[in-house]
Amino acid sequence: MTQAEHESPAQAKTTQNAVTKTQSEGRKESAAMRFLRRWGTIIVLVLAAVGFSIASPYFATVSNLNNILFSMIVSALVSLGLTWVVIAGSFDLSIGLTVTTSSILVAFLIPVLGPWAAIAVALLAACLIGAVNGVLVTYGRLSGIVVTLGVMFVLSGINIFITGGYQVPVGYDETAFLYLGQGKLGIIGVPVVILLAVFLVALIAATRTRIGHYIAAVGDNPMAAFYSGINVYRWVILAFVLSALMSGIAGVIVTSISSSAQPVGGEGYLLEAFAAVFLGATVLGKGKPHLLGTLVGVFFLYMVDSGMNMVGFPFAARHIFQGLVLIIAVGANALLNREEVHLKFI
Amino acid sequence: MSGTALVELKNLEKEFAGTKALKGVSLSFLAGEVHGLLGENGAGKSTLIKILTGVYSPSAGEILLEGAPVRVSSPPEAHRLGLGAVYQDAELVSSFTVGQNILLGNEPGRFGVSNRAIHDEATAILAEMGIDLDAHRIAGTLSAAEMQLVTLATLFHRRYKLIVLDEPTARLSATESEVLFRIIERFKKQGVAIVYISHRLREVQEICDRATILRGGLVSGTLNRGEVTEDRVTELMVDRNRAELTTHNDGSRVRPEVLLEVTELATANLSPLSFTIRAGEVLGVTGPVGGGMEDVARALGGVVRHTGTVSLHGKSIDVGTPIAARRSGVALIPEDRRKQALFPSHSVAENICLPVLNRLERLLTIRPGAMRRYADDVMDQLAVRPRNAAIQVRFFSGGNQQKVVIGKWMSAGASLYIIVEPTNGVDVGAIKEIYDIILQLAQDGAAVLLVSSSLRETLALADRVMVIHDGNRVAEAPKTDWTYDELLAVTLSGKSKTAA
Numbered sequence: 001m002t003q004a005e006h007e008s009p010a011q012a013k014t015t016q017n018a019v020t021k022t023q024s025e026g027r028k029e030s031a032a033m034r035f036l037r038r039w040g041t042i043i044v045l046v047l048a049a050v051g052f053s054i055a056s057p058y059f060a061t062v063s064n065l066n067n068i069l070f071s072m073i074v075s076a077l078v079s080l081g082l083t084w085v086v087i088a089g090s091f092d093l094s095i096g097l098t099v100t101t102s103s104i105l106v107a108f109l110i111p112v113l114g115p116w117a118a119i120a121v122a123l124l125a126a127c128l129i130g131a132v133n134g135v136l137v138t139y140g141r142l143s144g145i146v147v148t149l150g151v152m153f154v155l156s157g158i159n160i161f162i163t164g165g166y167q168v169p170v171g172y173d174e175t176a177f178l179y180l181g182q183g184k185l186g187i188i189g190v191p192v193v194i195l196l197a198v199f200l201v202a203l204i205a206a207t208r209t210r211i212g213h214y215i216a217a218v219g220d221n222p223m224a225a226f227y228s229g230i231n232v233y234r235w236v237i238l239a240f241v242l243s244a245l246m247s248g249i250a251g252v253i254v255t256s257i258s259s260s261a262q263p264v265g266g267e268g269y270l271l272e273a274f275a276a277v278f279l280g281a282t283v284l285g286k287g288k289p290h291l292l293g294t295l296v297g298v299f300f301l302y303m304v305d306s307g308m309n310m311v312g313f314p315f316a317a318r319h320i321f322q323g324l325v326l327i328i329a330v331g332a333n334a335l336l337n338r339e340e341v342h343l344k345f346i
Numbered sequence: 347m348s349g350t351a352l353v354e355l356k357n358l359e360k361e362f363a364g365t366k367a368l369k370g371v372s373l374s375f376l377a378g379e380v381h382g383l384l385g386e387n388g389a390g391k392s393t394l395i396k397i398l399t400g401v402y403s404p405s406a407g408e409i410l411l412e413g414a415p416v417r418v419s420s421p422p423e424a425h426r427l428g429l430g431a432v433y434q435d436a437e438l439v440s441s442f443t444v445g446q447n448i449l450l451g452n453e454p455g456r457f458g459v460s461n462r463a464i465h466d467e468a469t470a471i472l473a474e475m476g477i478d479l480d481a482h483r484i485a486g487t488l489s490a491a492e493m494q495l496v497t498l499a500t501l502f503h504r505r506y507k508l509i510v511l512d513e514p515t516a517r518l519s520a521t522e523s524e525v526l527f528r529i530i531e532r533f534k535k536q537g538v539a540i541v542y543i544s545h546r547l548r549e550v551q552e553i554c555d556r557a558t559i560l561r562g563g564l565v566s567g568t569l570n571r572g573e574v575t576e577d578r579v580t581e582l583m584v585d586r587n588r589a590e591l592t593t594h595n596d597g598s599r600v601r602p603e604v605l606l607e608v609t610e611l612a613t614a615n616l617s618p619l620s621f622t623i624r625a626g627e628v629l630g631v632t633g634p635v636g637g638g639m640e641d642v643a644r645a646l647g648g649v650v651r652h653t654g655t656v657s658l659h660g661k662s663i664d665v666g667t668p669i670a671a672r673r674s675g676v677a678l679i680p681e682d683r684r685k686q687a688l689f690p691s692h693s694v695a696e697n698i699c700l701p702v703l704n705r706l707e708r709l710l711t712i713r714p715g716a717m718r719r720y721a722d723d724v725m726d727q728l729a730v731r732p733r734n735a736a737i738q739v740r741f742f743s744g745g746n747q748q749k750v751v752i753g754k755w756m757s758a759g760a761s762l763y764i765i766v767e768p769t770n771g772v773d774v775g776a777i778k779e780i781y782d783i784i785l786q787l788a789q790d791g792a793a794v795l796l797v798s799s800s801l802r803e804t805l806a807l808a809d810r811v812m813v814i815h816d817g818n819r820v821a822e823a824p825k826t827d828w829t830y831d832e833l834l835a836v837t838l839s840g841k842s843k844t845a846a
Contacts, residue, residue: 213459217450221439227425228451229504288441 037285041329045300052307059310066187072302073191073257074099074250076295078269079276080202081246083294086277088239089219090137090144094129095247095273097155100266102126102251104159107168107261115177119252126248127241129155134237156264163263170259181256191253198249202242203291215239220288275326276301282333300325351410352377352539353398353429353508358407360393367393369563370407375508375539380530382550382557382574383543386583387800389560391543395510398541399431400424411507428507432514437497438485444468444496445481452503471499476528490517498529508539515549516636517615527553545634545799547838550574559583580834593781593806595788595825599626600809604660605793606762608646611654616641617817618654623762623793628784630808630825631797633837638817640681643764643797647671647678658761677760679751681767683744687751690740694730695721697739697750701758724753729779745769745776752783763787764795769803781807801833815840 036043053060078095085092102122109118129151136147170177183190206212214235217225226232250269255261279300280293301322308318351374360368368390375381385391396402398409400418408415411427418424424431438447445468446461454463468481477495479488488496494517501509511530515523530540530553544550550557551574558568559582567582605625610618616638623629633639645652648671656665663674671678680686689697698721699706706716721735728749730742739750748768755763765784769777784807788794798804804811805825812822813836821842836842 208458208460210453210457210459213446213453217439217442217446220441221437224437224439224447224500225450226422227430227437227504228500230451 034285037333040285040332041279041282041296041300042284044325044329045296045303048300048304048307052303052311056307056310059307062187064306064310066189066192068299068302068306069192069195070189071306072298073189073195074254075269075272075276075302076195076298077198077246077250077253079273079280079294079298080199080291081243081250082273083277083280083289083291084215084239084242084246085144086289087219088215088236089222090236090239091148092133092240092243093145093148093270094133094151094155095243096266096268096270097152097159098126098129098244098247098266099251099254099269100159100262100264101129101155102248103255103261103266104163104168104251104263106252107170107255108162110170110174110177115174119177122252123245123248126244126251128244130241130244131237133244134233134240137240138233138236152270156267159263163261165263167263168261170255170261172259178256178259181253181258191257194249194253198246199291199295202246206291211235211238272298272301275322278330279326282329285333287333351375352412354410354413355394355398356408356410358394358397358409359405360390360397360402361405367563368397368404371560371563371565373558373565373568375541376555377507377537377539378534379555380534380540380542380553382554383541383560384545384550384557384579384583385560385566386802388802389583390563391560393563394560395431395512395541395543398424398429398508399510400429425504428505429510430501430504430506430508431510431512432494432497432501437500438488438493440484440486442485443481444472444479444483444485444488447485447496448472448481448499449503450500468499471502475499475532476525491519491522494518495522495525495529498526501533506538508541509533510541510543512543513545513635514542515544515546516634523549545838546840547574547576547579548840550579576835576839579838580831584831584834593778593785595628595785595807595809597809597826599628599785599788601625601627601791605658606795607657607660609655611642611645611652611656613641613645613650613652615817616645616652616814617819619814619819620654621812621822623795625791625793626788627810628788628794628796628808630804630811631795631814632799632801632804632811632833633814633820634840635799637815637840639797639799639814640766641817642814643678643680643766643795646676646762646764646795647680648676649678672760675759675761677755677758677763679755679763679765679768681770683747683751683771684740687754688739688747691738693736694725694739694742694750695735698724698735698753701754724756727756728753728783743776745772745780748772748780749776749783752780752787756783756787760792762793762795764797766797767799768796769798769800801830801837805830805833813837813842 058064078099082092082095102125105125106118106122109121113121133148133151136142137144140147179190180194181191185193214225214230215238217230218232218235222232276297277289277294280295280297281287281289283293283296286293304321304325305318308321354374356372358368358371359366371390371394383391393402397404398418400421400423403419409418410416416427418427418429439450442450443465445465448468448471449464453459454467465481472479472481477499479492479496485493485496494514514526518526533540542550542554554574555571556568557574559566559579561583569578601624603625604622606623608622609620611620612618619642621629631639631642641650644650646656646665648665648668656663658675665671665674665676668678684690695717699717702720703712706712706720718735725733725735730746730749730753739747742750768780768784772780784794784796796804796807805828808825810822810824811828811833813820815837820840821836
């Protein structure tokens with residue numbers, strides 16, 4: 001038998017080092033890159049704000065900030081809700097219609113049950129929608145897209161059914177209820193305060209409790225979570241419930257803001273929410289959705305909208321800009337965060 | 347022997363389509379013992395483990411856990427009973443830190459989750475086990491070896507009673523292996539039973555309290571610590587009664603011209619390696635799983651980053667990516683058929699015709715008739731059963747799936763076929779047919795690189811055999827110079843025959 005020629009150990013070692021080095025080089029990044037990844041989205045946001053401030057004297061004012069915040073409330077609540085589901089590794093297309101359903105329910109029930117019970121029922125109904133989504137996605141073994149798409153259609157039918165296609169007004173004497181959407185605390189609108197309160201509670205749940213911890217674990221690697229003794233289905237269902245609950249809150253506020261519930265129109269929030277969630281994933285270089293990022297994302301979209309409006313861009317141009325910002329922000333983040341092989345297209 | 351039987355297997359049998367993989371195995375694992383499990387490929391090791399972890403259910407026999415009979419009907423059920431295994435991948439939450447992973451599911455505190463508390467506790471665990479890692483590091487940035495160590499650290503909180511470690515050092519360096527052994531020590535102290543599967547004899551000698559050798563679906567012997575010697579193990583492992591495979595490569599297919607020339611091929615797990623293969627020649631590469639032999643195949647197929655040059659027909663070729671390798675005439679038939687080589691819910695015809703679709707087109711549309719005829723032709727040649735090209739591939743047996751994979755590349759006309767573990771998960775009846783197909787590829791003038799951990803397979807098919815151990819080639823010789831026992835000794839010890 002021929003004796004195999006042994007490589008000298010030293011020589012083998014150097015080549016091995018060389019190989020490991022080339023492999024780790026891709027991962028090592030300069031401080032500038034790291035800075036850009038972490039703050040890139042925020043920098044663009046600030047630059048855009050500075051640009052608008054220069055172009056329009058009305059942009060950088062307290063009243064405009066107030067306007068932006070007020071206009072983004074519903075969208076922000078829906079987006080925050082969707083963030084839970086995306087973190088859990090699924091999709092929720094039913095959020096927009098959940099807003100409408102909750103909005104209609106509360107408007108219908110106020111004369112019957114009084115405002116507080118009506119709100120409670122509307123929110124419970126929203127949670128029920130979330131629970132149905134969650135159970136079908138887990139125990140029902142259906143994909144999140146399919147389930148929530150189906151639920152979306154069902155809700156849109158129900159909404160038109162119970163309203164007959166007409167709007168549902170809320171009496172002007174319901175001052176307590178209308179205060180939720182139209183009241184003011186100093187110069188800040190009450191719904192803005194509600195949004196911030198919901199955001200803070202959600203943020204604490206996401207970062208300081210088992211809820212956020214386990215939903216993130218389940219979304220990232222359900223198998224690892226399962227083998228760690230975590231009840232995976234429970235947390236996925238909870239993510240859907242939280243998503244629907246936040247859409248439900250949004251629905252209540254919509255009704256209060258406009259003193260009526262519209263049978264259609266909730267669909268629009270859905271796409272905005274997805275844009276905000278994915279834009280938000282790039283904030284602080286996390287590379288995955290998080291609540292603060294989502295809030296920044298929504299603010300970005302509405303700030304740009306307001307700024308372009310003031311500078312006098314047509315409506316169409318605003319959509320083009322928002323679309324491009326989304327693709328560029330997420331794309332730039334992906335470029336900064338190269339995987340070896342990219343084979344996911346969802 | 348001190349300690350009580352934690353898990354007792356009684357007369358376990360498992361039958362696959364008429365072939366008995368286990369023929370009545372009785373074995374006990376004690377609390378706090380490290381029990382080595384050795385055996386050739388096909389001896390029944392993996393079947394036994396799969397029964398123990400709920401992947402298969404036994405055809406006969408029973409499992410006693412702490413004296414009471416249990417039914418391990420599924421992997422979750424095994425997990426609930428406290429029978430765990432370390433799976434190679436999919437074990438860590440990559441966006442979480444090392445500490446968050448170690449304590450996942452058992453975070454300190456009642457409702458709130460304090461990252462500081464988690465990282466403090468995880469740091470203590472890491473320090474105690476001697477794992478030199480920052481608990482704050484994100485799991486996704488760890489190397490494969492570091493991930494494996496962290497995976498082991500996560501087991502502390504899962505409260506397993508028995509843990510199966512399958513070739514755990516395959517991806518670890520010597521120092522990391524030491525850490526692994528310390529972790530195993532700690533499990534022992536907790537009274538956990540460890541089933542340790544390894545082809546590396548030195549490890550078994552070092553850490554196992556007992557070692558059981560399986561042979562042909564039966565327990566061939568259980569050795570106590572100190573009795574585990576190369577001679578004894580070889581003697582117990584080699585199945586003298588096993589019918590020799592009727593396939594034998596007599597070397598008549600080798601042609602004089604050198605087809606493949608590889609110079610200084612190296613990857614992260616493979617020291618620079620140079621070799622050649624002639625036209626019609628089958629080079630068998632073997633060694634312990636994870637010892638580097640896989641990287642020869644993966645590098646030449648363009649799947650893993652590597653250095654070195656490769657030339658085919660005397661011309662230097664690019665194998666930087668799978669596409670480049672394919673274009674240069676290299677066909678890689680990977681081990682994991684379902685994940686890497688087949689489209690399970692497509693029909694056989696669609697799978698087989700994939701590489702040659704452009705030949706079956708007219709005016710940019712695929713002619714279904716031509717596709718059908720082509721697939722039928724290939725199926726006839728390879729004796730794929732059932733012979734119906736319209737059936738989805740996932741309904742076929744492992745052996746027939748493997749034939750479809752080979753069939754897919756056969757007429758695509760590659761010059762080099764790299765075939766990894768071709769009979770893994772293949773029913774016994776189909777093995778010979780697959781061997782014949784592989785030899786036919788060589789007969790037709792291609793170079794064949796066979797990577798297999800099965801020594802019988804290597805000796806049956808190869809003209810030359812190379813052994814790779816810990817990333818180094820430790821031996822290479824024409825097949826005729828090897829006996830089975832010699833080859834087994836070299837793969838077990840990592841020492842070449844003359845040096846030993």
